[in-house]
Amino acid sequence: xxxxxEESYNLDHLTELEAESIFVLREVAAQFDRPAILFSGxxxxxxxxxxxxxxxxxxxxxxxxxxxxxxxxxxxxxxxxDNLVSDLGAHLIVGSVQETISQGKVQEETGHxxxxxxxxxxxxxxxxxxxxxxxxxxxARRDEEKARAKERFFSxxxxxxxxxxxxxxxxxxxxxxxxHAPGEHFRVFPLNNWTELDVWNxxxxxxxxxxxxxxxxxxECIKRDGQILSNSNFLQLKENETPEMMQVRFRTLGDLTIxxxxxxxxxxxxxxxxxxxxxxITERGGRIDDKRSSxxxxxxxxxxxx
Amino acid sequence: MSGNTTTDNGLLRFTTAxxxxxxxxxxxxxxxxxxxxxxEDQLEAINDASKQKGxxxxxxxxxxxxxxxxxxxxxxxxxxxRYFATPKRKFIIADTPGHIQYTRNMVTGASTADLAVILxxxxxxxxxxxxxxxxxxxxxxLRHLVVCVNKMDLVNYEEEKYxxxxxxxxxxxxxxxxxxxxxxxxxxxxxxxxxxxxENMTWYGGSTLLHYLENVHVGADRNLQDCRFPVQYVIxxxxxxxRDFRGYAGRIASGIFKPGDEVxxxxxxxxxxxxxxxxxxxxxxxxFPPLSVTMTLTNDxxxxxxxxxxxxxxxxxxxxxxxxxxCWLGDKPLNTSSRFILRHLTHEVQAKIxxxxxxxxxxxxxxxxxxxxxxxxxxxxxxxxxxxPVLIDSYRKNRITGAFILVDPSTHSTVAAGVVG
Numbered sequence: 001x002x003x004x005x006e007e008s009y010n011l012d013h014l015t016e017l018e019a020e021s022i023f024v025l026r027e028v029a030a031q032f033d034r035p036a037i038l039f040s041g042x043x044x045x046x047x048x049x050x051x052x053x054x055x056x057x058x059x060x061x062x063x064x065x066x067x068x069x070x071x072x073x074x075x076x077x078x079x080x081x082d083n084l085v086s087d088l089g090a091h092l093i094v095g096s097v098q099e100t101i102s103q104g105k106v107q108e109e110t111g112h113x114x115x116x117x118x119x120x121x122x123x124x125x126x127x128x129x130x131x132x133x134x135x136x137x138x139x140a141r142r143d144e145e146k147a148r149a150k151e152r153f154f155s156x157x158x159x160x161x162x163x164x165x166x167x168x169x170x171x172x173x174x175x176x177x178x179x180h181a182p183g184e185h186f187r188v189f190p191l192n193n194w195t196e197l198d199v200w201n202x203x204x205x206x207x208x209x210x211x212x213x214x215x216x217x218x219x220e221c222i223k224r225d226g227q228i229l230s231n232s233n234f235l236q237l238k239e240n241e242t243p244e245m246m247q248v249r250f251r252t253l254g255d256l257t258i259x260x261x262x263x264x265x266x267x268x269x270x271x272x273x274x275x276x277x278x279x280x281i282t283e284r285g286g287r288i289d290d291k292r293s294s295x296x297x298x299x300x301x302x303x304x305x306x
Numbered sequence: 307m308s309g310n311t312t313t314d315n316g317l318l319r320f321t322t323a324x325x326x327x328x329x330x331x332x333x334x335x336x337x338x339x340x341x342x343x344x345x346e347d348q349l350e351a352i353n354d355a356s357k358q359k360g361x362x363x364x365x366x367x368x369x370x371x372x373x374x375x376x377x378x379x380x381x382x383x384x385x386x387x388r389y390f391a392t393p394k395r396k397f398i399i400a401d402t403p404g405h406i407q408y409t410r411n412m413v414t415g416a417s418t419a420d421l422a423v424i425l426x427x428x429x430x431x432x433x434x435x436x437x438x439x440x441x442x443x444x445x446x447x448l449r450h451l452v453v454c455v456n457k458m459d460l461v462n463y464e465e466e467k468y469x470x471x472x473x474x475x476x477x478x479x480x481x482x483x484x485x486x487x488x489x490x491x492x493x494x495x496x497x498x499x500x501x502x503x504x505e506n507m508t509w510y511g512g513s514t515l516l517h518y519l520e521n522v523h524v525g526a527d528r529n530l531q532d533c534r535f536p537v538q539y540v541i542x543x544x545x546x547x548x549r550d551f552r553g554y555a556g557r558i559a560s561g562i563f564k565p566g567d568e569v570x571x572x573x574x575x576x577x578x579x580x581x582x583x584x585x586x587x588x589x590x591x592x593x594f595p596p597l598s599v600t601m602t603l604t605n606d607x608x609x610x611x612x613x614x615x616x617x618x619x620x621x622x623x624x625x626x627x628x629x630x631x632x633c634w635l636g637d638k639p640l641n642t643s644s645r646f647i648l649r650h651l652t653h654e655v656q657a658k659i660x661x662x663x664x665x666x667x668x669x670x671x672x673x674x675x676x677x678x679x680x681x682x683x684x685x686x687x688x689x690x691x692x693x694x695p696v697l698i699d700s701y702r703k704n705r706i707t708g709a710f711i712l713v714d715p716s717t718h719s720t721v722a723a724g725v726v727g
Contacts, residue, residue, distance in 0.1 A: 009525060009562075010316055012314035015597075019557060053586075054586035142389070172414055172723045173723075174557070198396070
């Protein structure tokens with residue numbers, strides 16, 4: 001059936017996904033004047049950054065990394081970010097949610113489940129406007145959440161950073177239409193076609209460094225509403241809650257206040273991949289921000305969320 | 307899904323199309339289910355939603371209808387991308403809705419697909435929609451079609467019923483441009499021949515759908531003969547370490563490139579030789595589609611985004627007039643006095659449509675030469691003139707260098723998808 005000649009021109013699926021993502025990243029650099037990479041410190045944005053360094057090698061990544069700092073980050077995430085930026089010789093721009101709050105532009109949520117997740121949208125939009133970014137590259141994937149299953153590679157945002165899911169530009173072949181009026185911008189998703197497992201397998205294959213939070217470690221946690229949360233100064237404990245030491249790791253990295261940990265012994269990539277492959281709950285299943293309603297993600301995305 | 311042991315048959319991108327009632331959602335649900343790609347929290351959410359709607363079983367379409375408006379109206383608006391993997395292969399499904407904007411969505415889904423899955427209800431046989439889907443798959447250059455004769459349980463799993471439909475389809479498909487057509491009798495609802503072999507149809511000796519999808523060979527569909535490297539971006543580090551480095555970044559459209567190959571730059575027609583080919587920092591011995599690479603040349607020539615490296619004895623057509631078939635995507639009808647921006651590979655050029663030759667009725671495949679209006683979801687053959695030459699191949703020969711889109715410069719929206727020839 002297949003002969004040896006043909007065989008050697010077949011690519012494994014990770015190589016094919018990599019080629020697609022690199023193409024998308026270069027298309028951004030070519031079509032836009034002021035692009036940026038939205039860097040959260042999570043594994044997806046780390047993979048995007050790795051792909052960008054491959055796409056433009058041996059030159060430096062020709063666009064800044066933008067981090068929206070909620071002030072509720074894991075300290076490990078920030079340390080990792082600063083190391084990576086200095087290794088790559090990249091330019092880092094930080095948008096601060098704390099500043100947005102201090103300026104009175106948004107009101108901090110209160111109560112036990114208070115989070116700055118929603119507030120960061122305002123900071124993100126302000127940062128985009130201040131820096132006149134016309135394309136913001138994110139690490140989101142279509143398999144993450146149902147509203148994202150219909151996302152484009154080049155996703156148009158109007159002058160108010162809004163997403164109109166019912167009126168998206170058709171996207172055919174690899175012909176990406178990045179034309180826009182002044183003030184409008186694009187969100188670009190090079191990892192659209194990757195799944196969580198693809199990301200992990202690629203991290204293993206490329207030996208990409210990750211924050212230690214992804215690997216099993218001892219941590220002081222509390223259990224709340226079926227979730228395990230890391231104890232921190234940002235968390236208001238309820239009366240019956242007592243922190244305990246647990247062997248945990250994180251599957252995604254958001255804010256300390258909303259990112260659920262889970263009990264795991266997976267302390268290396270191979271074990272994590274086995275665990276991800278066997279797990280029966282979606283990645284964002286541990287995120288309180290998505291649980292607010294079945295349209296929680298769509299609504300936040302329309303307003304300009306990541 | 308034992309994810310880390312994928313014996314890699316690579317990536318298979320396929321499109322499914324159909325309306326609510328032909329069992330498409332059930333089929334996709336079955337594939338995702340049986341390959342264990344639906345997660346517990348997803349299943350729980352659609353279980354709840356199904357109960358809330360007063361349904362008896364689980365409505366798997368709730369899994370694919372991601373937008374609020376879709377759930378509220380019970381329709382699918384847009385192409386949804388679904389992912390699943392088996393130990394053998396990773397799959398991307400472009401799931402396109404059957405009714406609303408069907409042509410526009412099907413064309414979009416098919417543009418990146420290797421294969422189309424067409425569903426036929428065994429009780430009804432071929433209907434207009436079957437013709438439509440098959441024609442679009444053929445227009446978009448898909449090389450493989452799987453025709454699933456579904457709901458066999460409702461015709462008592464009768465072989466004769468299946469044979470009739472296969473013969474009907476074969477006589478219809480002789481007019482299409484697709485040679486590899488596979489037929490599978492199935493019941494997606496009961497799982498017959500989707501993942502597991504049917505015990506009710508022992509007369510069928512072929513593959514199950516999943517087995518076919520896992521093993522179908524699509525690598526040979528890539529054009530490895532005609533060397534085409536569209537320059538996407540020029541890399542100039544301008545650092546001390548790489549003072550004179552000038553790399554041409556891009557994705558191989560077709561053909562095989564190796565260091566030492568003599569190449570011609572188009573449109574300048576200046577000759578050069580490939581020095582090195584890089585993927586990241588790593589040097590490659592050869593590059594072929596769909597790899598994204600960076601090439602360096604032995605001498606400095608003027609080469610920038612939109613240009614192309616090819617072999618001297620095998621060049622694309624360089625022209626500013628072309629005939630193409632388009633699918634109109636814009637909400638407003640085509641206005642032949644408008645100017646457009648034609649985006650092709652990494653190149654943009656002003657264009658106007660000089661003639662509408664005919665419209666194709668996608669249900670009957672008849673050519674309508676009398677009507678010159680082209681509205682959303684219409685397929686038409688047109689003539690185009692561009693302000694400067696484009697480097698094209700016929701789409702039949704090359705799905706990358708033969709495809710383009712038209713953009714309306716006043717609204718910036720993508721108004722047409724086109725295939726050359």
